Amino acid sequence: MTTARIAVVGAGMAAARLAQQLRLHTEALDITLYGQEPHAPYNRALLAGVLTGRYAPDTLTLPAGGATVRTGTEVVALDPAARTLRTATGETAAYDTLVLATGAAPVLPPVPGLFAPGGRELRPGAHVLRTLADCAGIVRDAQAAGRATVIGGGVLGIAAAQALATLGCAVRLVHREPHLLERHLDAQAATIVRRTLEAAGVDVRTGADTTGVPDDGPLLLACGVRPRTRLARAAGLAVRTGIVVDDTLAASAPGVYAIGDCAEHRGTVHGRAEPAWEQADILAARLSGARPRYHGSPDRLRLTAGALEIAAFGASASPGPDTDTLRLSDATRGIHKSLILRDARLVGAALIGDLAAVGEIAEAVGHGQPLLPDPVHLLTGHPPPAFSAEGAPA
C-alpha cells in the first residue's frame, strides 16, 4: 500500500497542530504544508508578545510533526475532482487528502486614505498585526514616532495597545462601539478594562469613528478578521462566511476538509486558536481511522495583556431574559467578577484582575448543572461557611 499523501494548504497554527497530531497517530504519512509566509509554523497567538520583545521571533516555532513544510509557497488553484493543487510557481501536486487551513485575513475598515494611491497596498504607516513580518514594521514606526494609534477595542487591539504602551509609546486606542470587548463584557466590566489600560498609559476613545490616518504616528488596524476562502470558492466548494464543513470537518467535495479560522461549522467561524486545535485534533484522529466528531467549541475570551487579565465565558455580555447576575466589582484594584445564572445554572461569567477561580468557573459553565449552595462563594474564593473547617487538613 502506498503512503497516503496529505496536502495542507496553509502552514499556520491549525496546520501545524494537524501535522503534529497526525504524526502521533501514525508514522506512515506523507504530509506537506504549503505556507505563504517565509517561516515554519509559529504561534500567532503570541504576536503581541513579539511587539514587546518578550518573544524573539524564532522562539515561536511550533512542532509540526516532521511534516514537509513548503514555506513561501502560495497555492493558487485547487482541482478537487482531479485531487491536485497548483502553486504560484506553476507546480502541480497530487494529493489523496486535502486540508484547507488557509486561516483568516485582517478586516480593513473604510478609513479614508488607508491605501497607497492607486493600489491595494496599505499606505506607509498603516499596519495590520497578523504575521511575524507585521511585527517588525509596527515596532519600527511606533518607536520612531513615539506614538501609535490602534483601531479596534477587541482582544487583538487591546493586546497590541498594551504592548506598544509597554514600549514607551503614547498609544491611542480607538473603538467604534460604546465599550471595549463588547462581545464578551457588559459596560460595567468594560469600564474596569478601560481603567486598567488607562493606568498603563493608553488613551482609550470609545464610541469613536476613525476619520483618517493620523499623521503623527503609525496606525494599527485590529478590526477583526475574515476567513480566507478565495481558493475554496474558486474550486467550487461551498462557502458562506467560511468554508462550510460538517461535523467530520469535511468540506463539500470528497477528500477535502477545512479547519481553523477559514472553516465555518454550524454557522460559526471561530477565529481563535483553541477551537482550531480542537478541530485539528479531531481531523487528525479521523484521518487516522478513528471516528470522533466535532460538535463545536464554546465561546470564550481569555486575554493577558500586561497587568490586564480577562476571562469570559458563555453569555457574559448579554445575559438575556430570566437571568440573575452576581457581581463583585472593585474598581480601585481593577477587579471585576460576574456570574450569570439561569435557574441556578451558571450560563456565563466574566473575571477581570483576579482569575483565581477561573478553572472552577470554566468547569461550572461547561457542566450546566445547578450551582449549589450559595454561588457567591465562587466569587469570593472561600468555601461555603458550613464546610470551611474542612478546608485545611490538620
Added chain:
Amino acid sequence: MTTPPSGATDTHCPYCSLQCGMRLRPTSGEPAPVEVEERPDFPVNRGALCGKGRSAPAILAAHARLTAPLVRDAHTGQLREASWPEALDRAADGLAAAARRYGSDAVGVFGGGGLTNEKAYLLGKFARVALRTAAIDYNGRFCMSSAAAAQRAAFGLDRGLPFPLEDIPRAGCVVLVGSNLADTMPPAVRYLRELQEAGGKLIVVDPRRTRTAALADLHLQPAPGTDLALALGLLHLVVAEGLVDEEFVAARTTGYEAARAAAMAHWPERVEHLTGVPVALMRRAVGLFCGTPDRTGMVLTARGGEQHSKGVDTVGAWINLCLATGRAGRPAAGYGCLTGQGNGQGGREHGQKADQLPGYRSITDPAARAHVAAVWGVDPDELPGPGRSAYELLDTLGTPDGASALLLMGSNPVVSAPHAQHVTERLRALDCLVVCDVVLSETAELADVVLPSAQWAEEDGTMTNLEGRVILRRAALAPPPGVRTDLEILHGLAERLGVPEGFPAEPQEVFEELRAASAGGQADYSGITYERIAAEDGVFWPCPASGPGEPEHPGTRRLFLDRFATPDGRARFADVSHRPAAEEPDADYPLRLTTGRVLAQYQSGAQTRRTPALAEAAPGPFVELHPRLAARLGVTDGDGLTVVSRRGRVTAPARLTAAIRADTVFMPFHWPGEGRANTLTNPALDPVSRMPEFKVCAVRVEKAS
C-alpha cells in the same frame, strides 16, 4: 554507625522507600515479639518514625499472620493447612504441569517492590533459569516505571534520586509533583521543613490540598491528568521570561529546540484552560523556581504525576523544566523520583522486571545476556527474552495467550491492580496459583497453595532506598515454626523443579552472586558488601569493585555532576506534547476519579489493615468530594456513595472537604470488597513504561440506595 545495645538489632522499617533506620528490641512476647526504638544515628530519618513504622511489629505476632502452608483441598475446595513438603510438592507440580502442557512461558512469575534485593534477584533467576519463562514482571511496574523510563531517556540512567535527601534543604526551591509525602512517608517532611527554614520555597502540584500541599508556599491544583500540560506551560513561561540557562543548555544537553517548540504549543492561557491552574500562579511558580541563587532547585515527582497513560512524557516534561533552567547535574539541583515501595529502587534493578537482567541490564542486549548467563552458568541462548508488563501479564492469565500457572511473591493485585475485578477473574482462571505472603491476603485467598513467608524482622538482606542507598536489613529474631523465608521457598521449589544448585537460601550468599551479576552494569553493586553497608550507613550505587591494591570505590552519592550517563554525556530533552487522559469525563461519566493513599495504611493494606492501631486510625475506604459537588448531588458527610466507572461500581461513605476540586473525587485504594477503588481504575497503559492510568478515570457518583 554505632553498635546497638546488646540484645537489640539495628535494621530498617518494612514499609516505604525511605527505609528509615529503626532498632528492634525483643520483648517477652506481648503484644509482639519485638518493640521498635529510635535509631537516631541513621542519617535518612535521624530517629524519626511514623505510625506505620512504629506499629510494624504487630504483624509479627503469631495470631496476626500465617504460620503454616495452606493448600486447596481437592474435595472441599477450601484452603487447609499442609506440611511444607506437601505444599512445596503441590506448588512445584502445579508450575511444572503448566509448563509441560503449554510450554515454559505458560508459567508466570509476579514479584514485588517490597522484596529484598536478594529475593528480587533470585526470583528473576528462578524465572529465567528454573522455569525458563519470559513471563515475569512485578508490581513495581505500577509504581515508578514511568519515572524510570523518563530518567533513562533523559539521563541515560535511572536512580530515583540522583542526590541524597540531605541535599533538599539547600535546594532553594523544591517542586513536588503528585507526592503526598506528609502522609506516605512522614519522616521525609523534615527535609521540607529544613528547606523552608533555610528560606527555600516549596511548591506542591496536586489536585487535592493534601497535608503536604498545606505545607507549601505555593499549591498548584491541576485537574487530574493534566500535569504534562502544566509542566509544558511552565517551560513556556521560562522561555518567555528569558530564564533559559543558555550556557547549560548548550554545554550539557541536546534536543532543546524540539522541547521549546512543544512548549510554544502550550502557551499559558491554553494551559490554564487545560489544567484549571490560573496563569498568575504558574508565573509565581516560575518566579520561585528560577529565583534561587546558584541555579539550585529540584523537581521531585511521585505517583500522582507518573501513574498515567502519559506518565513517561509527563516526567519528561518536568525534566525538561530542570534542564532548560540549568537545574540538573549540579549540586542541590535536579530531577528526582520519590520511589514508593520499600525496595522499589533495588527491586527494579536486579531482574524481576520483564525486560531486565541484574545490574539494570537490558535482557535484549547480547553482551548483558552473556555476562549474566556466565554468572548463572547457563548458555546465553537459553535465557528467555523480554516478557509482558505487569498488567498485560495479569490480563492474559488463564487465556490461551497467557500464563496458566502463576507464582506470586510479595504482592496483592486483587486490591492493588487496576481494573481489579477483571484481574481477580483472571487469577481465578489459573490452573495453579502459588502465593508467598506473610498474611492471607485477598490474592492469597484465591491461591491453590499459600506459602507463609518470614517477615522483615526475621531476615537478613539488602534494600535500596529512594536515594539509591543500599542498606542492610538485619534479623532481630527467628521466624516462628512453620514459616520459611522467601529464599528458602525458592530453593525448595527449584530443587523440586530439578535445579538443586544455584538457589542458595542464605541471603549473603545470594548477595555475593548479585554483586558478580551486577558488575559492569549501570546499577553496579560489585563493590558493596554487608560489612561496608553496616559501617557506612549504606552505600550508594554505582559502586564497582576495585582491583587489587586499588582503594575502595566510595559509592556514588551524587550522580551527573560532571556528565550525564548518556553516550555523549549530555542530557536529552524530551520531545513531548500534552494529550488527554485515556478516559475523559463525558455526559455519562462526568467526573474524574483519582486514587491515592492515607497516612495510616500502606499499599494494598495487607499488613496495615491487620495492625490494630492503624486499622483504628483508618478503618475503611471513603469518597472525598467537594461540598459544592456534594450539594449538587444532595449528599452530606457520611452518606453512602456509589461511584461508577465503565469497569464497575463501588460503595463507600462520602467525606466532604473543600480540599479537592469540585470536578474530581478521590478514593484511597487500600481496601478490598465493595469499597475497592481499583474496581474502577482504568488499565490504559503508557506506551513506553506500560504504567496503568491509576490516577485518572471518568466516573459518575450517585447517592447509594
